[in-house]
Amino acid sequence: MSDLVDSTPKTQKKRLARFFDQYQTVMLSLLSVFILLSVWSLITTLGLISPLFLPSPQAVFQKFIEVSQHGFMKATLWQHLAESITRVFIALLAAIVVGVPVGLWMGLNRWARAMIDPLVELLRPIPPLAYLPLLVIWFGIGETTKILLIFLSILAPIIISSTHGVTSHQQNRERAALSLGASRTQVFYYVILPTALPHIITGIRIGLGVGWSTLVAAELVAADRGIGFMVQSAAQFLITDVVVLGIIVIAIVAVSFELFLRWLQKQFSPWYGKQM
Numbered sequence: 001m002s003d004l005v006d007s008t009p010k011t012q013k014k015r016l017a018r019f020f021d022q023y024q025t026v027m028l029s030l031l032s033v034f035i036l037l038s039v040w041s042l043i044t045t046l047g048l049i050s051p052l053f054l055p056s057p058q059a060v061f062q063k064f065i066e067v068s069q070h071g072f073m074k075a076t077l078w079q080h081l082a083e084s085i086t087r088v089f090i091a092l093l094a095a096i097v098v099g100v101p102v103g104l105w106m107g108l109n110r111w112a113r114a115m116i117d118p119l120v121e122l123l124r125p126i127p128p129l130a131y132l133p134l135l136v137i138w139f140g141i142g143e144t145t146k147i148l149l150i151f152l153s154i155l156a157p158i159i160i161s162s163t164h165g166v167t168s169h170q171q172n173r174e175r176a177a178l179s180l181g182a183s184r185t186q187v188f189y190y191v192i193l194p195t196a197l198p199h200i201i202t203g204i205r206i207g208l209g210v211g212w213s214t215l216v217a218a219e220l221v222a223a224d225r226g227i228g229f230m231v232q233s234a235a236q237f238l239i240t241d242v243v244v245l246g247i248i249v250i251a252i253v254a255v256s257f258e259l260f261l262r263w264l265q266k267q268f269s270p271w272y273g274k275q276m
Helices: 002-045 057-070 077-108 110-123 128-139 143-167 171-179 184-218 227-236 240-268
Strands: none
Touching: 002 057, 057 077, 057 240, 077 110, 077 143, 077 184, 077 227, 077 240, 110 143, 128 143, 128 184, 143 184, 171 184, 184 227, 184 240, 227 240
């Protein structure tokens, strides 16, 4: 009983220390962003760079309000953003539906890995822009081409991470489960899949980052809405504040998705990255 009483304050101290560590990490992250904004504001205030090449933060914020309310290129900022998120989300969902089962199959079956792995390794290093002319020839300039381009950029990281997640599980846990009477299906669902899950989410995180970087290229193809389209259209007319605004919006959305996936990874696999 005395051990339980003594352990309670220790647990509370550990939680408090963990909270302060997280608080300090957040504060340092916010400080780095604040320093970047301060340097940016100082450079533009002193006139070291022409507003044509680098508008001030105040000008970008004013343009944010203007584009949010009145729009740019016949659509508001939120309509451009919704169009881009829809394209990326559809491509990501398709890549998960295709990539995760293929990766799991490759991890479980060495014959499947021998056949599919060379194709994935050939696909992975090719820049997404290299697919663009061929996709236009095959599918035209509609939404299919844009979504397929993003899909192909996301697919390889998800397949590779899913395969690695399966092959990285400890064989002694699998043998222990089999010795206790578990079936192959139970071993997969309760031993292999939980081990592979954090790697799968990591692959989704990597793929999503690549997908967002491909977004601008995808929206070059006869798009009339989208953040990438907005940035490209503004660049053609040297409207630099809209270009900077679009870049910031893409970065904020990408970071938001990344933080959500990190949180998801902690919820589904809180043991990942810790000593067991």
